Amino acid sequence: MxxxxxxxxxxxxxxxxxxxxxxxxxxxxxxxxxxxxxxxxxxxxxxxxxxxxxxxxxxxxxxxxxxxxxxxxxxxxxxxxxxxxxxxxxxxxxxxxxxxxxxxxxxxxxxxxxxxxxxxxxxxxxxxxxxxxxxxxxxxxxxxxxxxxxxxxxxxxxxxxxxxxxxxxxxxxxxxxxxxxxxxxxxxxxxxxxxPALVPLTTNDEALRGLTGIALPVRWRAELQSRPVEERVRELLFTHRGFSGPAMLDASHWSVRDHARLTVGWNAISRDDWLRRLGEHSKKDCRSVVADALPRRLAEILCERAGVPAACTPSHLTRDVRERLLDHLTEFELPVTGSVGYRVAEVxxxxxxxxxxxxxxxxxxxxxxxxxxxxxxxxxxxxxxxxxxxxxxxxxxxxxxxxxxxxxxxxxxxxx
Ligand SMILES: Cc1cc2nc3c(=O)[nH]c(=O)nc-3n(C[C@H](O)[C@H](O)[C@H](O)COP(=O)(O)OP(=O)(O)OC[C@H]3O[C@@H](n4cnc5c(N)ncnc54)[C@H](O)[C@@H]3O)c2cc1C
Missing domain, CATH: 3.50.50.60 (FAD/NAD(P)-binding domain)
Known part of the structure; x- marks a missing residue:
């Protein structure tokens, strides 16, 4: 007293x-x-x-x-x-x-x-x-x-x-x-x-949650009404609930407060660079070309979602599928459902x-x-x-x- x-x-x-x-x-x-x-x-x-x-x-x-x-x-x-x-x-x-x-x-x-x-x-x-x-x-x-x-x-x-x-x-x-x-x-x-801010984000995308433990640099971008409000390169970490790591903790503020659209470019590789990589490997299948630069399981998910046929080489991709693949590699929209909340948030x-x-x-x-x-x-x-x-x-x-x-x-x- x-x-x-x-x-x-x-x-x-x-x-x-x-x-x-x-x-x-x-x-x-x-x-x-x-x-x-x-x-x-x-x-x-x-x-x-x-x-x-x-x-x-x-x-x-x-x-x-x-x-x-x-x-x-x-x-x-x-x-x-x-x-x-x-x-x-x-x-x-x-x-x-x-x-x-x-x-x-x-x-x-x-x-x-x-x-x-x-x-x-x-x-x-x-x-x-x-x-x-x-x-x-x-x-x-x-x-x-x-x-x-x-x-x-x-x-x-x-x-x-x-x-x-x-x-x-x-x-x-x-x-x-x-x-x-x-x-x-x-x-x-x-x-x-x-x-809650500086907080891990959640997703109900089971395939992405299955990548738990994988960490890689990304170029993340937050967009509000199609207008970019912030863009940075930092590391993203997949967790059993969704997305964390410095990239997502920084980006979380836009997602939690403003429900901004969050996209990532994996390994921060540019569209032009991916085009060059795909062009260099006319005989190798697309999934392997992508997996040369990204974790294999992530590469497979991205190729599958872009509709890349198994064993298809870059030169056999239709224009539509190639563009969709480039979108998934450089502007992949993270399916965020929320955050883990104040219990874990840093600020x-x-x-x-x-x-x-x-x-x-x-x-x-x-x-x-x-x-x-x-x-x-x-x-x-x-x-x-x-x-x-x-x-x-x-x-x-x-x-x-x-x-x-x-x-x-x-x-x-x-x-x-
Ligand atoms: C896990 C984690 C890691 C972090 N790592 C970093 C880092 O490495 N670098 C960085 O810059 N920031 C980091 N942060 C953020 C940083 O800790 C906070 O921004 C900072 O501590 C805020 O300082 P503050 O004094 O304003 O609040 P706090 O540090 O939260 O202090 C407030 C204090 O007020 C006391 N209090 C509250 N209510 C009452 C009451 N009614 N009566 C008496 N006392 C009360 C609390 O017990 C607490 O001690 C981290 C945060 C977390 C959660």
Whole structure:
């Protein structure tokens, strides 16, 4: 049971909350971090397969999705450049980092997510912050010029500033179950409809599900009303339920939110290149030519669906069948039925609109004195450390802004 007054209370001790707490405490303000789970940063621990892809090595705004203003997003990222965030982890927290050459993802050199989480917790404690784990917030009320935060266990805390860093609702077993949106609503905010993102997609196509375990690069494209909205080359993994791998996790956002048509070009081989390959092998049967470049079982499914007769050589293909085969090889429409949902999703799309926050401080426009940061805000990034970058940058900004606002207003009620 905890009672008491703090200058700043942070609800949620994930990536964004830890960073907010650290910078609030370093500003000399009494700061309490309230985490519902028995330990904080559980999502950091499971991230990157336990290795924590802590940052990307490069980024631009096109790596993020939001219905909010791109200018505001740019402005927010400018508050803490990627170089400085990287230096913070290495020089300040002492977490040595390394770049994975094939992907450009940044990991701790130790390859241990725990090192990142523990370094943040230790820095927060060293800055004088108070951490309450197992302190599940059940209500957040504005009470005159203070906030009153109550917990499931009957604890209550008052604070002059509150920072909402409760994350989204993906992987709820880590403690982020979406309850934070109701606190945001209580503070007067709306929410952009939420949806599971960076999530494996499902299909009821038995033949494709039978390819479980096969992974290959694809050029994927998302189309809305026949208009391409995004196209990238990454790896697709067939699973027993459908499609996963970095390509599909990135593409899932378009499919789940907008029901976009998703097509793939297998192995990212162009139409012209396939034409050349087929032309080079006038005596070999088509299925073997395709199987030279693709996994055999996939090659057979594609040829069969394109209507390529067994043992037919490229020169004996009718024009129609050849065109259909080229379509299946370069623009195969994935028969997606849905996603595996929040239980597995890496992030939650939607959330509190960026426009409801002051762009230079992340203070709520609806309730002065409240700040929001991290995944609760309507913005998600691609796979590759982009989501943590958002959590670090917005966490720091919210923590510093909350502390600065107290200094500015000279409001510092006595503890107790
Ligand atoms: C499996 C997986 C792997 C991932 N890997 C990566 C990766 O390698 N790189 C990357 O950039 N991103 C990765 N992500 C995404 C990244 O983890 C999130 O974007 C990031 O953690 C969001 O930070 P956050 O602090 O906003 O929210 P969270 O990390 O979700 O933290 C919110 C915290 O608030 C707490 N909380 C919620 N409600 C309450 C309440 N009522 N009272 C008290 N506490 C509460 C939760 O317990 C939680 O600790 C991964 C996600 C998953 C699920």
């Amino acid at each position: 905890s009672e008491g007054y703090f200058d700043i209370a942070i609800v949620g001790g994930g990536a964004a909350g830890l960073m907010a707490g650290l910078f609030a405490a370093r500003s000399g303000r009494s700061t309490v971090l309230l985490e519902g789970s028995p330990q904080c940063g559980l999502k950091i621990l499971v991230s990157g397969g336990g290795r924590c892809n802590v940052l990307p090595s490069v980024y631009d705004e096109s790596d993020y999705f939001t219905l909010g203003s791109r200018n505001v997003v740019r402005r927010l990222f400018r508050t803490w450049s990627l170089d400085r965030v990287t230096a913070f982890f290495t020089d300040d927290l002492g977490v040595e980092l390394t770049i994975e050459p094939e992907t450009g993802k940044v990991f701790p050199r130790s390859q241990k997510a725990k090192e990142v989480r523990d370094a943040l917790v230790a820095a927060f404690a060293a800055a004088g912050g108070t951490l309450h784990c197992g302190w599940r917030v059940t209500s957040l009320e504005r009470d005159a010029d203070r906030f009153r935060v109550s917990s499931l266990g009957g604890g209550a805390i008052t604070a002059s500033r509150v920072i909402l860093a409760t994350g989204g609702q993906s992987l709820p077993r880590t403690g982020s179950d979406g309850v934070g949106y109701s606190f945001a609503k209580r503070l007067g905010h709306t929410t952009v409809e939420t949806y 939650t799309g939607g959330g509190v609109p960026i426009g409801e926050l002051h762009p230079s401080t992340l203070e709520s426009r609806c309730t002065p004195g409240a700040y929001l940061c991290g995944e609760i805000v309507d913005l998600i990034g691609r796979i590759g450390g982009y989501n943590f970058l958002w959590a670090w940058v917005t966490g720091k900004l919210a923590g510093e802004s909350a502390a600065r606002s107290l200094t500015a207003s000279q409001k510092r009620p006595k503890s107790g």
